[in-house]
Amino acid sequence: MVRILLFVILGYIAMRMLWRLLKGVFEGMGYQRPGGSHSSVGLVRDPVCGTFVVPSKALTSGSGSNTRYFCSEKCRLDYSGRG
Numbered sequence: 001m002v003r004i005l006l007f008v009i010l011g012y013i014a015m016r017m018l019w020r021l022l023k024g025v026f027e028g029m030g031y032q033r034p035g036g037s038h039s040s041v042g043l044v045r046d047p048v049c050g051t052f053v054v055p056s057k058a059l060t061s062g063s064g065s066n067t068r069y070f071c072s073e074k075c076r077l078d079y080s081g082r083g
């Protein structure tokens with residue numbers, strides 16, 4: 001009974017090691033899932049019209065974590081007008 005348990009545990013560890021090895025190989029090859037939902041280019045979404053803008057070039061409202069970015073003055077006014 002103890003031998004069976006030991007066998008199961010060893011099998012589990014072996015599987016985990018094999019999985020890690022495979023993951024390491026994939027990551028080493030630069031394998032990435034295509035179509036990631038979050039943008040890595042650092043674009044932010046205009047909450048008014050939904051346009052994606054570059055934060056450094058966009059108009060802003062608020063500060064810190066409440067900062068909102070807008071594509072134009074019109075959208076910024078529209079947003080602040082909503083309250």
Ligand SMILES: [Zn+2]
Nearest residue numbers: 046049071075
């Ligand atoms: Zn806009």
